[in-house]
Structures are given as structure tokens and as C-alpha cells.
Amino acid sequence: MDNENSLYELLNEISFVKCILFLVVIYLIVTGFSMIFNFSFDSLLFKICLYIPMLLFFIISLNYPSDLIKKDYNGLFNLNNFKKILFIILANFLFTIFIFFILRYMSTGLFRLDAQLFAYLDLNYPIYVLMYFLAVVILSPIVEELLFRGIILRKLNTDYNFSIPFAILISSLLFGLCHSFGGILSAFVFGICMSVLYLKTKNILVPILAHTLNNLISFILAFTRIEYFILSNGIIVIIVLILFVITNFILFKHIFNEISNLN
Numbered sequence: 001m002d003n004e005n006s007l008y009e010l011l012n013e014i015s016f017v018k019c020i021l022f023l024v025v026i027y028l029i030v031t032g033f034s035m036i037f038n039f040s041f042d043s044l045l046f047k048i049c050l051y052i053p054m055l056l057f058f059i060i061s062l063n064y065p066s067d068l069i070k071k072d073y074n075g076l077f078n079l080n081n082f083k084k085i086l087f088i089i090l091a092n093f094l095f096t097i098f099i100f101f102i103l104r105y106m107s108t109g110l111f112r113l114d115a116q117l118f119a120y121l122d123l124n125y126p127i128y129v130l131m132y133f134l135a136v137v138i139l140s141p142i143v144e145e146l147l148f149r150g151i152i153l154r155k156l157n158t159d160y161n162f163s164i165p166f167a168i169l170i171s172s173l174l175f176g177l178c179h180s181f182g183g184i185l186s187a188f189v190f191g192i193c194m195s196v197l198y199l200k201t202k203n204i205l206v207p208i209l210a211h212t213l214n215n216l217i218s219f220i221l222a223f224t225r226i227e228y229f230i231l232s233n234g235i236i237v238i239i240v241l242i243l244f245v246i247t248n249f250i251l252f253k254h255i256f257n258e259i260s261n262l263n
Contacts, residue, residue, distance in 0.1 A: 007068045008202040011150040014061045016159060019151050026053045044131040051139040058146050072205045081201060085210040088193045091251040092214060094244040096186040101237070137219050141211035148175045148191060149198045149207055164262045168195040190214070193251070196258045 030049045062068075148171050156167035172191030179187040194207040229236075 006202070007062070007065060007072050007150075007204050010062055010065060010068060011146070011204065012154050012158060014058075014151060016151060016155040019057070019061075019147070022057050023054060023147070026050055044128070044135045047135045048131065048139065051135070051143045054143045054147065055139065058143070069205070072203045075201075075203055076205050076209060078201075081197070081206055084197065085206070085213065087247070088190075088197070088210060088251065089214045089217065091247040092186060092190045092193070093217065094240060094247055095189060096183070097240055098244045099183075099186050101241075132222070133219060137212060137215045141208050141215055144175065144178075145194065145198075145204060145208045145211055148172075149194055150204050153195050153198065164199065165259050168192055168199075168259065171195060192255060196255055196262070199262055200258060 027050060030046060033049070034043075034046055152174065153167055153171040156162040156170055157164055162170065169192075172188050172195060175191035176184045176188030194211060197210060198204060198207045
């Protein structure tokens with residue numbers, strides 16, 4: 001794809017310092033409101049209140065680039081890219097289950113963790129379900145990809161002269177640390193995958209689509225309590241672990257090859 005006058009280049013024109021300062025200011029404001037109105041730091045409402053201003057910041061900073069979004073959209077559904085997206089989602093899902101398995105069954109004593117693979121969504125509270133969908137499936141993929149891949153990853157490489165592998169590691173680590181304890185490692189790996197997708201395609205809509213599909217699957221599975229079904233059957237556990245080893249071996253091999261080609 002020709003990246004002249006594309007979102008890929010336009011994102012690089014946003015000031016890194018301005019973006020981070022705006023994020024910090026909004027974070028402090030929302031934190032203050034959360035203390036005044038007594039809603040939890042890690043609540044969906046907090047994330048919505050944080051991400052909506054950030055989304056508006058990007059829209060305004062990019063000068064409402066509907067024409068550029070349309071241009072990138074036209075190259076979004078490349079079959080090869082879509083196969084990669086689906087494979088990454090599968091590998092990440094199996095990786096997340098593996099981490100959950102380790103946390104839940106291999107920690108002992110004082111360090112035993114009551115891990116939960118997916119959020120529990122109670123259909124008796126539709127407003128909560130709608131908030132979860134808005135925060136996790138809509139806002140998070142867009143804002144997080146624009147921030148961690150479109151801004152932080154690119155700026156570390158272009159403005160601060162970090163090597164591509166180091167910029168990928170730092171931006172993905174920051175991305176991982178923004179998730180709950182049990183999900184940090186899987187989010188870190190997922191962030192690396194999104195970074196490679198972005199740098200290879202030079203189209204921010206590709207990681208946004210992958211992130212959206214990944215979170216949509218999480219949203220759907222939140223109704224099923226799938227972890228109890230998986231871990232209640234020894235055969236299923238063995239199959240999942242075998243698939244985890246195979247898919248993640250392929251995934252990590254692909255990641256290393258792609259990153260070396262990006263240098």
C-alpha cells in the first residue's frame with residue numbers, strides 16, 4: 001500500500017509528549033471523579049470515561065480523517081492478513097487459557113491465585129453488559145491500538161531512535177502492564193503480535209480489527225464461563241495444552257522471523 005497521506009504517516013505527526021500529557025491529565029481527572037462519586041478504579045465506567053476523551057483527542061488531532069480511514073479500509077480485508085489475524089487470535093486464546101491454568105492450579109499456599117479467565121456477565125443487568133461491550137469491544141481496541149501501536153511504538157522508533165525490536169518490546173510491555181495481573185503476559189505477547197501486524201501492513205485498522213475480534217470473542221465467552229467447561233475435563237485440558245504448544249511455537253517462530261525482516 002502507498003502510505004503517502006495515509007493514517008500510518010498521519011499518526012506519526014501527532015506529538016508524543018502532547019498525547020501522553022493529555023492521557024495523564026484525563027487519567028487524573030477521571031481518578032478524581034472516581035473518588036468523588038465512589039466508582040472503582042478498575043470499573044468499566046472508569047475505562048469508558050478515560051477512553052472516550054482519548055478517542056476524541058485522536059479524532060481531532062488527525063483532523064477527522066474519514067477519507068484516510070476509507071483508504072485504509074479498502075486494504076483491510078486482504079486474505080493473507082485475515083488468516084494471520086485469525087491465527088493470532090487462536091494462539092492468544094490458547095495462551096491465555098494456559099496462563100489461567102498455571103495461575104489457578106500450580107500456585108500454592110499464600111501465593112495461590114483465584115484466577116478468572118473471562119469476566120462474568122450477568123444478563124440480569126443489561127446496562128452492565130452494554131457497558132462491557134462498549135468498553136472492551138469498541139473503545140479498547142481503537143484507543144489502545146492508536147496509543148500503543150500508532151503513537152508509542154512508532155515514536156520510540158522514529159523520534160527516540162529505539163531499534164524496532166526494542167520499540168516493540170517496550171510498547172508491548174506497557175500494553176501488558178495496563179491489564180490485570182493474570183492477563184499481563186498474554187497481553188504482552190498479543191501486543192507484540194499487534195506491533196508486527198501494524199509494521200508489516202502499515203495500516204492501523206489491521207491491528208484494530210484483530211484486537212476487536214479478540215475482545216469480541218472474550219465478550220461472547222464471558223456468558224459461558226468457558227474456563228469451567230475446559231478445566232473440568234482432563235481430555236480437553238490435554239488437547240488445549242497440545243494445541244497451545246503447537247500454535248504458539250508457530251506463532252513465536254513467525255514473530256522472530258517477521259521482526260528480523262523488519263530491521
